Amino acid sequence: MENEIYDIIIIGGGAAGLTAALYSARAGKSVLLLENTSFGGQISYSPEVENYPGFKSISGLDFSDRLLSQAVAAGAKTAFETALSVKCGEKFKTVTTDSGEHKCRAVIIAAGLKHRKIGLENEDRFTGKGISYCAVCDGSLFKNKRVAVYGGGNTAIEEALFLSDICESVTLIHRRNELRADNAEIKKLESKENIIYKLDCTVVSLNGESSLTSVTVKNSKTQKTEELKISALFTAIGQIPQNEAFKNIVKLDEYGFIESGEDCKTQTDGIFAAGDCRTKELRQLTTAVSDGAVAATAACKYTDLKNI
Numbered sequence: 030m031e032n033e034i035y036d037i038i039i040i041g042g043g044a045a046g047l048t049a050a051l052y053s054a055r056a057g058k059s060v061l062l063l064e065n066t067s068f069g070g071q072i073s074y075s076p077e078v079e080n081y082p083g084f085k086s087i088s089g090l091d092f093s094d095r096l097l098s099q100a101v102a103a104g105a106k107t108a109f110e111t112a113l114s115v116k117c118g119e120k121f122k123t124v125t126t127d128s129g130e131h132k133c134r135a136v137i138i139a140a141g142l143k144h145r146k147i148g149l150e151n152e153d154r155f156t157g158k159g160i161s162y163c164a165v166c167d168g169s170l171f172k173n174k175r176v177a178v179y180g181g182g183n184t185a186i187e188e189a190l191f192l193s194d195i196c197e198s199v200t201l202i203h204r205r206n207e208l209r210a211d212n213a214e215i216k217k218l219e220s221k222e223n224i225i226y227k228l229d230c231t232v233v234s235l236n237g238e239s240s241l242t243s244v245t246v247k248n249s250k251t252q253k254t255e256e257l258k259i260s261a262l263f264t265a266i267g268q269i270p271q272n273e274a275f276k277n278i279v280k281l282d283e284y285g286f287i288e289s290g291e292d293c294k295t296q297t298d299g300i301f302a303a304g305d306c307r308t309k310e311l312r313q314l315t316t317a318v319s320d321g322a323v324a325a326t327a328a329c330k331y332t333d334l335k336n337i
């Protein structure tokens with residue numbers, strides 16, 4: 030165990046965590062930022078970001094590199110470690126990782142989420158080339174094109190509704206016979222004229238050379254397969270928040286997101302949540318960096334007020 034006691038430890042080096050690191054370090058706090066995969070998080074997988082204010086277009090990797098170098102230049106220390114647990118002591122908090130233990134005064138959890146994958150060949154290769162996990166992010170790239178949404182829950186319906194205003198048609202592919210979304214959302218969907226339903230269907234292959242050009246679906250009742258020519262498939266079959274390790278220290282909602290308000294405070298004193306890992310309406314870069322700034326400012330105040 031190292032001797033240094035950090036003011037703030039941030040778990041997760043995505044857009045939220047990197048912004049929190051930047052704000053905390055600029056406020057003169059000692060900061061340790063833990064990341065277990067690659068700095069930048071989800072956005073590193075996006076070839077092109079077109080909705081971040083101030084940048085007409087920027088690659089996800091370039092965006093991530095800029096955030097990381099800005100946070101490091103401000104004085105944040107980084108480490109490639111997986112946070113396994115957080116414990117609150119009388120004075121300090123202890124973050125246990127796969128490499129040891131770190132002590133600090135406040136913790137910001139910014140562990141993000143993972144999108145459930147279909148698990149088919151070509152899925153990774155076509156991500157950003159016809160496969161998307163976010164209609165708000167990528168929908169406008171497929172203006173007036175035929176697209177599909179895979180899923181039947183609220184997220185899938187919201188994606189389909191959003192896309193139906195932009196795209197020529199939206200095929201909604203769902204493995205069950207009924208959608209699992211709120212009635213109000215389903216009614217809105219039914220009022221749209223460009224939605225095509227493929228119920229009782231699963232996607233069995235993702236087709237194309239350098240990008241997605243069609244998907245093959247299989248009907249579980251008839252066992253028949255059909256090729257759908259589409260320019261993009263928006264998958265909405267589940268989001269997996271990365272909060273398992275923290276469920277003993279913060280309250281999680283029924284979907285596994287950390288319960289916290291817009292102030293990014295959790296029910297536990299001195300533990301804050303930022304970005305996609307917390308309950309919120311819109312999970313985007315803008316909201317992640319906003320959370321990072323809010324959580325860092327609150328964490329700085331907490332360490333000052335508590336005079337610890």
Ligand SMILES: Cc1cc2nc3c(=O)[nH]c(=O)nc-3n(C[C@H](O)[C@H](O)[C@H](O)COP(=O)(O)OP(=O)(O)OC[C@H]3O[C@@H](n4cnc5c(N)ncnc54)[C@H](O)[C@@H]3O)c2cc1C
Pocket residue numbers: 040041042043044045046063064065066067068069070071072074075077078079080081110111112113139140141142143144156157162163166167271274303304305306312313314315317
């Ligand atoms: C393919 C793709 C394209 C997208 N395109 C856009 C777009 O164009 N515009 C837009 O606004 N948004 C876009 N998004 C959404 C956007 O990327 C996210 O909303 C945003 O990146 C969330 O940032 P975050 O920091 O909260 O979480 P994440 O980016 O998920 O970062 C969390 C980080 O925490 C790390 N981590 C998790 N658990 C631990 C642990 N226990 N210990 C250490 N580290 C841990 C993870 O490895 C990860 O790096 C896109 C998402 C995807 C997947």
